[in-house]
Structures are given as structure tokens and as C-alpha cells.
Amino acid sequence: MSDYQPIHWSTEGYTRVPYAVYQQPDVLAQEQKKIYEGPTWSYVCLDAEIPQGGDYRTSHVGNAPVVVVRDDDGEIYAFENRCSHRGALICLDRAGKTRDFQCVYHAWTYDRQGNLKGVAFEAGLNGAGGMPEHFCKEDHSPRKLRVAVFCGLVFVSFSEDVDSIEDYLGPEICARIERVLNKPVEVIGRFTQVLPNNWKLYFENVKDSYHASLLHLFFTTFKLNRLSQRGAVIVSESGGHHVSYSMVDAPDQAAGTQYQEQGLRSDQDGYRLADPSLLQGFKEFEDGITLQILSVFPGFVLQQIQNCLAIRQVLPKGVASTDLHWTYLGYASDTPEQREVRLKQANLIGPAGFVSMEDGAVGGFVQRGIAAAGDLEAVIEMGGESTSSSPSRVTEASVRGFWKAYRQLMQA
């Protein structure tokens, strides 16, 4: 099928990754079939974004365009955004409200559950033309997807065999989603960051708790560092999902001296925020956790950094291009003061985020760095070979977990 070499995995464990997996178009095509259309759940939108009958959003599962829509029965339905006639997009807008969907090309219409309901000139005109009598509309609907809603997150799957969403996530991940999405949320902003790298490099970066204090110097430069805090990494049974979290007993300010003792680049002195209110939030999580990064295979991230809440959806756009869709959240119950804290702390995240802008670039550094190294491998050995949970965040266990889940699905 292709001129590409088969991907060669050199070890039994998950500590080596051949760079070719970030480079070859045939790998991306297999990922679409085996991962995105395989037994996985893909996040598409929030329940709260389509609250009423007829509200819809369009999104993607890998590269497959999908429509996600609520019908008058209150249920959410999802179907491939592809007219069953010639394959054109059925729905062109990012979001909206509609009674039904009509393809613009030849006006074939679909109901909100993705059933083909109308074929223009089906019976012809003046007794001539039209579809053959045996044409059965029921046999011609775009592919329908399974839908599962967990804590207001809408996940869809092409697979009939995929586990229930709760089993897919596992109890630890479920609990960590529930602690953040425990009451109604509101979208307060949406942005898309176009990353110059393969999707896996970004998803690995999310799971990589090792890089956080080394690449992102904002907290340490301004003496806001939190490495001395307690924390841990949780990796799901499948390996595919993870949580990295840290906590303090009192909100911040108690910047330790450990960075200086370690002599890291981040120990520069003399920098302070002119407006320290950036991080003077309010306590809203009783467990004291001030940072929680959670990922769900293959492309969902839920983030709590102090009072800053956001969802990130990771979508491949090509071998070396990835769309990162940010949805910034507040709670519907926010006071104006609480909402202002969230707006202020949103400076930490997104394409211009003090602690996340580097993540937009670093995947590109890898993509460019490995240009001639397709037959060589990355080393992912920090913390050993384990893919299990760890009390230390100086580990790449969750990155190895990703490759465990990935190779299982790719049969590699």
C-alpha cells in the first residue's frame, strides 16, 4: 500500500519510540482506522454547549468530520458529517440550531439522528428521472456514532465494541474528572492553536510530568514555584489515560528555596510579578489540589491550574500538523469576582499562556529535530520502565502508558 518501511519497535517495553511514527503518512492513516475509529472514545463537545433540541456542534474524530446534535427527546446523537449521496459535508457551520440538516449539494436532508429523510426529486419530475423504485433511504444514512456523556463531557465512538465510558476511563480517572466537573459549567472562551507537529508529540507532552518545571519557567522565575508541593502521577490500567496533580496546604506564596539549591536555570533571582494578584485566586477545591492535568486517550485533556479550568481537544490535521482546541470554562455559579479571577488566570494557558505557550512550540522542535532520524528512537526511561502510577512526578510513566495503549490498538 505504501513505500514506507514498517515501523520497527526495538524493545519489549515502552522505553523506546521510533521517530518514524511521527513522520509517516501511512501511520496516520492506520491511526484513523485503528485508534480514532477503533474501540476508543473521542471527546467532541460539552453537554452545556448543546442544551436544547436542535442545538448542534460539528467536530472531528481524528480526521472524520462529525455532527453532534441534541434532539427533542433530550438525547444527543452523533453522525458522520458526510452526505450519503456524494460525500459532501452535510453541515458547514461550527455550531448552530436547526430543525434538520440539508446537504447544500443536492439538498438531501437528514433528521437530527442522522437518518436520511429526503432525496430531492426522488420521484423525478413530470414522470421522468428520479431514483429507482428500489432505492431505500433507510439503507443510506451516514455512519452513526455511539454517544456517551460523562460529567457533561460528550464522547463519541465509531466502535460497537468499545467499553462503556465509565469502564473505558476507569474509577480513578472518573473520580478525577468528577472532582472538577462537579457542577454546571459555562464556556468563557474558545481558541484554536495550530501546532507544527504530529498529534502524538503534543499528547505525550501533556502526559510528560518530567518537563513541566524544566521547560516552563514562569512559576519558578517569579518565585511562584510549586515543585516542593506534594503530588503524584496516576496512570490508568490501559495506560492511555493519566492524571498528574499537585497540592499545597495553603494557597501558594510559600516559594521554597529548593530550586536555588539545585542550581537549575529557573533559580534566577530578582524577578517578581508587578501584579501578584494573577495567582491570588480563591479556594474552591476542598482537597487542596492546585494543579491537575488529566488526559483521556486519544485526545482529551481536562486541566485545573488553580482556578483556571479548561478542556483541550487534540486533533491530527496531517503528519506534522495538529489542531489544539481550547475551551476555557467557568462554573455557572461563579460570582463576578470569581469569574474575573478565571479571566486573569487564563493568562497562564492557551497559545499565549505563561505556562503553556512553550508546549505550542516544543513539539515543532522535535518534529524538525528528527527530520533525518526516522530510523532512530526516542528514549523514554525516566522513572524506569513502569507504566503505572507513581508518587513522583519526575517520571515518564504516563508517556510509556500512552505507548502501551497505542501499540495495543495499533497491534504494534
Place this chain on the structure above:
Amino acid sequence: MSTLSLRERIADFHAAYIRCIDQDALEQWPDFFEAQCHYSVTTAENDRAGLAAGLIWANNRNMLHDRVSALRHANIYERQSYRHILGLPFITQSTPEVVEVETPFMVVRIMHDGQTDLFVCGIYRDVFKPGSDTLKLTSRRVICDSNRIDTLLAVPL
């Protein structure tokens, strides 16, 4: 008081503002704002939907100083510069107390290796107090036309 027309004063302000950023004199950038000010970068889609969050969001000048010191001392990004090209300012409101102006812009980003691309375009939606000799912003909302930001937005717009 200045003898320049309001339009001329706005044009001078814009020219000085973009020159400051494009010449990498970012330390002077907050001086274009009042101490109590609003500065945010968002997109037309968010603006239309009434969503308040920004890519950058500041409600005082100190936050602008902090952004510059973060760019200088904390954040990691490849060396790059901008070339701002502004269109004609459209004065949407003018009273002795407040002037509101919309000005379209395009920003070309030049990477250190010479790669030169249209990075963003949009409008500045500005509010000035016209009373003093030197115009300063009480509010600038940078509304990008596209919701897609390539790689990262480090240098302010």
C-alpha cells in the same frame, strides 16, 4: 493643548505603538496605556459570542509589565519579530470625555530563520481619554479575525 486634529493624534499614537512593538522596545509598550486600563487579545468568534476570556487578558498596566518580563526572562520561544500594518482608524464615538476608535491591522511574523508569514489580522477596538496632551489607552481590545493561532502568541499585538 495640541493643535493636531483628533484623527492626527490617533494616527501618531498608532504609529508610535506599532513602532514600539516592531522595534522590540517592549519595555516601553505598557506606557501606551493608563495605569488603570484594559488590554485583551481575543477573536471575532469569541467577541460575537460574548465570551469574555482572552488569549491575553489584563485589567491594569502592571499586568502588561509582567507580560513583558515573562517574555524576557521566563518564556521560551524562538526569536521572532512582527511587522504591523494598520488601516485607517474609524472613530466610532467622540466626546470630550471619551474617544472610541476601531482600526484594522495586519501583522506579519518574521521568524529568526527568515520565514515570513501573515500571522494575524483583525481590529483594534480602542478607548482613549482625549483630555491630556499625550493619548493613552484606557482600553484596547485586539480582536483577531481568525480563531486559529499558529504555534504561539508570544509578542503582544
